[in-house]
Amino acid sequence: MRFAILGSGSWATALAKILTDNKIHINWWIRNENIIRHFEKRHHNPNYISSVYFKKNLLSLSSDINSVINNSDHIIFAIPSAYIINTLKPLKKNVLANKKIISAVKGILPQSNQLLNEFLHQQFKVSLNDYFTIMGPCHAEEVADEKLSYLTFSGIDETVNRKIASHFTTHYLNTVINNDIYGVQFAAVLKNIYALGAGIAHGLDYGDNFLSVLIANCADEMAGFLRKVGIQHIEVGVHNEEDPVSHKKRANYAASVYLGDLLVTCYSPYSRNRTFGNMIGKGYTVNAAQLELNMVAEGYNASKCIYNINKKIKAEMPIAETIYKILWKNIKSAKGFKQIEEILV
Numbered sequence: 001m002r003f004a005i006l007g008s009g010s011w012a013t014a015l016a017k018i019l020t021d022n023k024i025h026i027n028w029w030i031r032n033e034n035i036i037r038h039f040e041k042r043h044h045n046p047n048y049i050s051s052v053y054f055k056k057n058l059l060s061l062s063s064d065i066n067s068v069i070n071n072s073d074h075i076i077f078a079i080p081s082a083y084i085i086n087t088l089k090p091l092k093k094n095v096l097a098n099k100k101i102i103s104a105v106k107g108i109l110p111q112s113n114q115l116l117n118e119f120l121h122q123q124f125k126v127s128l129n130d131y132f133t134i135m136g137p138c139h140a141e142e143v144a145d146e147k148l149s150y151l152t153f154s155g156i157d158e159t160v161n162r163k164i165a166s167h168f169t170t171h172y173l174n175t176v177i178n179n180d181i182y183g184v185q186f187a188a189v190l191k192n193i194y195a196l197g198a199g200i201a202h203g204l205d206y207g208d209n210f211l212s213v214l215i216a217n218c219a220d221e222m223a224g225f226l227r228k229v230g231i232q233h234i235e236v237g238v239h240n241e242e243d244p245v246s247h248k249k250r251a252n253y254a255a256s257v258y259l260g261d262l263l264v265t266c267y268s269p270y271s272r273n274r275t276f277g278n279m280i281g282k283g284y285t286v287n288a289a290q291l292e293l294n295m296v297a298e299g300y301n302a303s304k305c306i307y308n309i310n311k312k313i314k315a316e317m318p319i320a321e322t323i324y325k326i327l328w329k330n331i332k333s334a335k336g337f338k339q340i341e342e343i344l345v
């Protein structure tokens with residue numbers, strides 16, 4: 001397998017560490033030539049998880065995205081969702097033909113309200129059979145520190161999916177597989193929105209007791225949305241047959257990629273969405289919070305995308321809707337959370 005990574009943020013850098021720790025060579029697309037020069041001279045990313053140093057012989061760095069894709073057969077997308085369309089716009093329509101796409105994107109493309117697989121199918125004719133996802137819970141900072149983490153790989157072709165996952169298994173990273181491509185992507189989008197809400201609550205000085213109730217209700221709201229879009233097997237305490245290879249229980253809603261990722265994103269100090277929300281709760285404007293964070297909080301755009309998508313889905317989502325109104329309709333955080341207080345159970 002010849003792997004390419006598109007993107008140079010913290011998650012892209014963490015994925016590069018995982019692969020190179022397994023002695024796998026990667027073709028790495030980095031837009032900024034200054035970052036490439038720094039890598040070549042100092043062997044680490046100057047902007048994100050800079051404590052991770054790479055062996056030069058395992059990296060081929062380039063700002064030419066066509067070259068990186070053409071020289072690879074497995075393309076990992078680790079670009080913030082808001083930048084994907086502009087990044088791919090200059091590419092030829094057949095550039096992804098016969099490639100396996102691996103999405104590490106935890107957002108919706110805000111220009112079109114689409115998941116990445118929907119956009120790639122529409123614009124580049126990428127089949128869902130050739131599309132796979134990498135989802136958490138897995139903070140880049142903990143990968144850098146080699147603290148035990150879990151990644152879930154989703155794909156229709158179980159044989160290929162399992163093979164891809166095997167390249168990411170290390171002493172500090174366990175891998176899980178399932179075939180729920182849509183469910184894991186929507187769960188990743190929603191947990192970022194709810195983490196923003198948890199951050200707003202923290203900024204408003206709500207305590208742990210309230211946060212636990214808020215997050216429990218967010219989990220229920222997320223499950224309701226997933227059921228509405230047709231995701232199955234998300235009941236807590238109910239499992240299908242065991243995995244024939246690992247002999248573990250099949251994942252359900254309580255598994256790491258659904259409930260686990262929601263919990264860590266809402267509680268962890270590493271969560272940029274929680275941090276962004278905390279600033280909003282403390283009175284920052286959206287623009288000021290974005291400048292202060294200097295990283296993309298996927299939940300911000302996702303809140304508007306899910307609000308628009310849900311006009312058709314019609315799931316009961318009062319928490320997500322209120323977070324959207326705080327971020328996009330200038331409703332005061334305190335007023336919005338007074339409304340949320342009344343609907344929590």
